[in-house]
Amino acid sequence: MNFIKIRGKNISITNALREYAEKKILKLEKYFEDDFTSDVFVSLKTYRNENKVEVTIPYTPLVFRAEESHQDMYAAIDLVIDKLIRQIRKYKTKANRSRRNKDYQVNDSTNKLGSTEDQFSVEREKHFILKPMDIEEAVLQMDMLGHNFFVFLDNRGGSTNVVYKRRDGKYGLIMSE
Incomplete structure (x- = not known):
């Protein structure tokens, strides 16, 4: 890993905490190729009696991101690393399976195994007309x-937007450009 950037919000990052987080994140290196040179972004936050850790690892073609909360910051770091390991393993398994299936299909075109389309099949399609509305109406809907x-279609600019409910019960907005 190229660079580990650790920042804190409502918490001072002690040397012990920084070293612990860096040591745990460096354990993730074994899951990547030797030429992996991405920055890792770690955010440590404290709210009331809850500690929250967010880790983001940009990795082409996707981004690994996990967050965990716990009363103990060190335990939260452990939990978020475990979650990232599961994400990375899942991605690697799917990538390897896809590569094996593709190789098998090229070598034996008479007997085809399930393709990547089967692995990521769309279970249901919905078609609907986007109606122009404001954000409040979209949240209500x-x-x-x-x-x-x-x-929904934003009635001010005509762009396609998405409102969503966050885990904390508040709302978020994704706006297209």
Whole structure:
């Protein structure tokens, strides 16, 4: 890993805490190729009696990101590292399976195994007309439908936007450009 950037919010980062986080993050290196040179971003936050750790690892073609909360900051770091290891293993397993299936299909075109399309199959499609509305109306529609997100056409700019319900019960907005 190239660089580990650790920042804190409502907490001072002690040398012991920094060293512990860096040591745990460096254990993730074994899951990547030798030429992996990405920066790792770690955010440590404290709110009331809860400590939260967020780790982001940009890795082409995707980004590994995990967050965990715990009363003990060191335990939160352990939990977030465990979550990242599961994500990385899952990605590597799917990538290897996809590569094996592709190789098998090239070598034996008469007997085809499941393709990557089967692994990432779309279970259901929905088509609907986007209605122009403001953000408040979109949130109201989402709540009435009992969904955790809602796609709508912004009546101010005409762009396609998404409102969503966050884990903390508040709302978020994703705006297209």
